[in-house]
Amino acid sequence: MDSFTFAFPLLRKYKLKATIWVNPDFVDNNDDRIRPTLEDYWNGKKTLEELNSFDGFLNWAEMRKMEKSGFIDIQSHTLTHTKYPVSDKIVDFVSPSTKIDWLYWNLFPEDKPYFLSNPHFKIPLGYPIYKSERSNIARIYQENGILTNQIVNYVKVNGEEKFFNSQDWKEKLFNLSSEIINKSEVNYKKESDDEYKDRLKFELIESKRIIEKNLHKSVNHLCWPFGGRNEDTIKMAEEIGYITTTAKSGKNIFNKKLFQRVERMALDNPKYQNYLFYFYAFYKLYGCKF
Numbered sequence: 001m002d003s004f005t006f007a008f009p010l011l012r013k014y015k016l017k018a019t020i021w022v023n024p025d026f027v028d029n030n031d032d033r034i035r036p037t038l039e040d041y042w043n044g045k046k047t048l049e050e051l052n053s054f055d056g057f058l059n060w061a062e063m064r065k066m067e068k069s070g071f072i073d074i075q076s077h078t079l080t081h082t083k084y085p086v087s088d089k090i091v092d093f094v095s096p097s098t099k100i101d102w103l104y105w106n107l108f109p110e111d112k113p114y115f116l117s118n119p120h121f122k123i124p125l126g127y128p129i130y131k132s133e134r135s136n137i138a139r140i141y142q143e144n145g146i147l148t149n150q151i152v153n154y155v156k157v158n159g160e161e162k163f164f165n166s167q168d169w170k171e172k173l174f175n176l177s178s179e180i181i182n183k184s185e186v187n188y189k190k191e192s193d194d195e196y197k198d199r200l201k202f203e204l205i206e207s208k209r210i211i212e213k214n215l216h217k218s219v220n221h222l223c224w225p226f227g228g229r230n231e232d233t234i235k236m237a238e239e240i241g242y243i244t245t246t247a248k249s250g251k252n253i254f255n256k257k258l259f260q261r262v263e264r265m266a267l268d269n270p271k272y273q274n275y276l277f278y279f280y281a282f283y284k285l286y287g288c289k290f
């Protein structure tokens with residue numbers, strides 16, 4: 001469900017408040033359109049099919065409108081929302097059926113704002129996929145490019161998409177990778193502790209700064225992408241000025257007084273899907289036209 005087109009009108013109609021967590025990397029700074037919403041459907045100005053055609057991430061103009069309503073609070077979801085390789089262990093290779101969003105975002109960050117409205121996949125076939133971890137707790141491993149270039153070129157000269165029709169294509173690429181590593185100067189650079197801390201600090205400070213600048217408000221709350229956090233990341237967020245951060249365990253429950261920890265309710269978690277049922281029942285009970 002799109003936050004602006006569908007969720008925002010329903011929240012405003014039933015006087016319910018919500019927080020939207022934003023990654024500035026996904027915001028198109030040149031887009032100032034205001035998309036139609038469910039209210040246009042209720043008023044007979046748009047069909048549901050037309051509303052569903054207006055896909056894409058929120059822009060600053062829409063966020064300002066939601067903030068002004070008093071029903072939506074925009075807060076930080078860090079800057080990039082991604083994962084990174086954390087080992088020299090290859091776990092797979094990009095094939096025609098591969099859809100790994102974070103890998104695409106890392107290679108083509110300029111496409112991030114248009115990922116929903118204009119999806120396309122440009123990662124070269126055969127691109128090695130390494131063991132990965134959530135960016136906020138990852139120590140990045142970066143290959144010097146020798147292995148990647150040779151694997152990608154091998155797939156290209158051996159039919160590209162047709163190469164993957166072979167049932168043993170993955171075995172061939174793993175064997176080729178081993179041969180390349182043994183014969184060439186393939187090496188990996190691991191992110192140092194200082195480099196990691198600088199990167200994390202930039203994520204937390206820059207996201208907060210950009211949202212505050214564009215929405216003219218204070219950003220005091222942080223939701224960790226993919227739940228990636230530890231005691232060090234939480235401590236840094238508090239030092240930077242975030243009052244609360246999301247948590248799965250050690251959260252603020254009755255009598256624990258952990259005021260800086262807030263539970264994140266992920267609606268793809270079966271534990272919380274019943275909440276959607278109750279919202280839908282409430283919605284039907286009051287005869288909302290939809």
